[in-house]
Amino acid sequence: MTFPTPPLLSWSALILSTSPVIMANVSKMEFPILRLPILAIFNVFSMMNPFEIINFSTSSSKCRKIVKFYFRPGCKYELQLHIMNGTAISFLGARNIWEYEFTSEEKEDNILKHHESNGTKVEKLMKYSANIAESLFNLLKRLDDLMNFKNIEFFLFEMGRYPLQNDLIIQEIKNFKKPIEHFEIFSDEDAGNDIIDMLNHVNGIKSLDLTASFNKDFELSCPPNLSWLYIHDSKWINLTKLLELNSSEIQIRDHELTDMDLCAFFQSWISSESHSKLEKIEIHSVERETFENISQTLPHEEDDYSVVLKVNRLKTREVQLESFYIKRNDGTWATIYLVQNRRPDGLTLGMLVG
Ligand SMILES: *[C@@H]1O[C@H](CO)[C@@H](O)[C@H](O)[C@H]1NC(C)=O
Ligand SMILES: *[C@@H]1O[C@H](CO)[C@@H](O)[C@H](O)[C@H]1NC(C)=O
Numbered sequence: 018m019t020f021p022t023p024p025l026l027s028w029s030a031l032i033l034s035t036s037p038v039i040m041a042n043v044s045k046m047e048f049p050i051l052r053l054p055i056l057a058i059f060n061v062f063s064m065m066n067p068f069e070i071i072n073f074s075t076s077s078s079k080c081r082k083i084v085k086f087y088f089r090p091g092c093k094y095e096l097q098l099h100i101m102n103g104t105a106i107s108f109l110g111a112r113n114i115w116e117y118e119f120t121s122e123e124k125e126d127n128i129l130k131h132h133e134s135n136g137t138k139v140e141k142l143m144k145y146s147a148n149i150a151e152s153l154f155n156l157l158k159r160l161d162d163l164m165n166f167k168n169i170e171f172f173l174f175e176m177g178r179y180p181l182q183n184d185l186i187i188q189e190i191k192n193f194k195k196p197i198e199h200f201e202i203f204s205d206e207d208a209g210n211d212i213i214d215m216l217n218h219v220n221g222i223k224s225l226d227l228t229a230s231f232n233k234d235f236e237l238s239c240p241p242n243l244s245w246l247y248i249h250d251s252k253w254i255n256l257t258k259l260l261e262l263n264s265s266e267i268q269i270r271d272h273e274l275t276d277m278d279l280c281a282f283f284q285s286w287i288s289s290e291s292h293s294k295l296e297k298i299e300i301h302s303v304e305r306e307t308f309e310n311i312s313q314t315l316p317h318e319e320d321d322y323s324v325v326l327k328v329n330r331l332k333t334r335e336v337q338l339e340s341f342y343i344k345r346n347d348g349t350w351a352t353i354y355l356v357q358n359r360r361p362d363g364l365t366l367g368m369l370v371g
């Protein structure tokens with residue numbers, strides 16, 4: 018694969034139309050950008066999109082050095098990686114997305130596509146590759162060398178997309194070393210060991226979304242400082258493992274916890290034995306009877322109207338059916354509630370702290 022070279026606006030047109038500072042001393046005929054002071058060049062870069070900057074960097078080794086210097090404090094674009102149907106590296110700006118999307122159709126190579134989605138302009142440059150997983154990481158590494166990414170803001174990994182390449186992908190992710198803030202993993206197969214391997218080597222995960230199947234022995238040690246954890250298939254979670262999930266917000270679905278397990282969980286919270294940082298937990302697809310059982314078992318607190326509880330600001334797409342208040346032994350309030358949501362599995366049991 019050759020280095021991506023998307024179309025670039027004509028340099029002089031770009032500069033003359035957008036930069037009064039540079040206009041002052043740039044001849045309309047010739048455009049000696051490399052003779053500009055570095056800050057003026059950076060000023061030009063700040064008005065270019067990432068495709069244009071990357072293209073500029075390929076003109077010469079000097080151009081490349083200048084671009085690297087420009088990005089030395091860190092890349093200002095948000096970096097996203099998708100390994101799915103539509104495997105891509107994307108840069109997010111305020112209202113734009115620039116994306117390299119890989120294709121196995123050779124005739125699509127270097128085609129630039131535009132579309133608009135929900136007010137965001139998407140500019141997509143297609144890149145042909147016979148080995149998409151490998152090309153993706155080769156491009157990522159070259160772009161990182163040039164643009165100095167702070168992290169991967171969002172990474173979606175469908176492990177069934179290139180199953181024969183998963184070892185390579187996982188190795189590349191581990192080698193990449195930069196934090197991944199929002200990590201979503203999908204797998205139809207039991208991928209427990211691979212997922213643990215990745216979680217042990219990736220830093221800075223703030224949000225983790227696991228839509229994968231696991232066997233009953235699976236044990237998840239949550240990354241530190243996790244603020245969001247979603248587990249789609251939670252059949253492997255028993256009380257011990259539930260008490261060890263460490264995240265400010267937890268969502269579980271398809272679980273096999275008993276009413277007694279759930280009561281024990283809430284009781285452990287009430288006595289400050291676990292989940293001191295928990296702000297919200299939602300357990301999807303419960304029976305109404307489970308809520309009744311929990312409600313009968315746990316001590317209720319009288320509604321205190323002087324406390325404005327966060328539960329009053331729950332999302333409106335959910336219909337709150339029932340709720341009651343509990344209090345932790347340090348005086349912290351929480352609301353336990355049952356909501357009807359639009360999903361087919363209907364009822365969700367939740368606890369919202371504060
Ligand atoms: C990259 O930029 C150059 C000008 O520096 C331009 O001539 C060329 O067309 C651009 N590349 C592509 C693929 O458009
Ligand atoms: C261009 O003009 C700016 C201010 O107008 C000046 O600081 C800069 O040195 C000039 N650059 C060149 C290459 O003459």
Ligand SMILES: *[C@@H]1O[C@H](CO)[C@@H](O)[C@H](O)[C@H]1NC(C)=O
Binds near residue numbers: 102103
């Ligand atoms: C991939 O997505 C395209 C539309 O973007 C769709 O036509 C195609 O069927 C999808 N392929 C698979 C294997 O899901």
Ligand SMILES: *[C@@H]1O[C@H](CO)[C@@H](O)[C@H](O)[C@H]1NC(C)=O
Binds near residue numbers: 135
């Ligand atoms: C569209 O954008 C608005 C505001 O940015 C956002 O709240 C909404 O969720 C978006 N809708 C979709 C379908 O992405």
Ligand SMILES: *[C@@H]1O[C@H](CO)[C@@H](O)[C@H](O)[C@H]1NC(C)=O
Binds near residue numbers: 233255258
């Ligand atoms: C939960 O499962 C683990 C094995 O995965 C086991 O060690 C632990 O004792 C179980 N806890 C309960 C409460 O059953």
Ligand SMILES: *[C@@H]1O[C@H](CO)[C@@H](O)[C@H](O)[C@H]1NC(C)=O
Binds near residue numbers: 240241261292
């Ligand atoms: C949860 O994570 C925090 C750091 O983010 C740590 O201080 C705390 O000990 C962890 N709790 C458990 C039960 O692992």
Ligand SMILES: *[C@@H]1O[C@H](CO)[C@@H](O)[C@H](O)[C@H]1NC(C)=O
Binds near residue numbers: 242
């Ligand atoms: C967790 O967050 C705290 C405070 O935000 C920070 O001081 C600490 O370094 C973080 N730990 C890790 C492992 O990121």
Ligand SMILES: *[C@@H]1O[C@H](CO)[C@@H](O)[C@H](O)[C@H]1NC(C)=O
Binds near residue numbers: 276
């Ligand atoms: C609720 O508790 C009763 C009695 O403890 C039990 O028989 C019933 O199965 C429980 N309901 C559910 C949904 O587990």
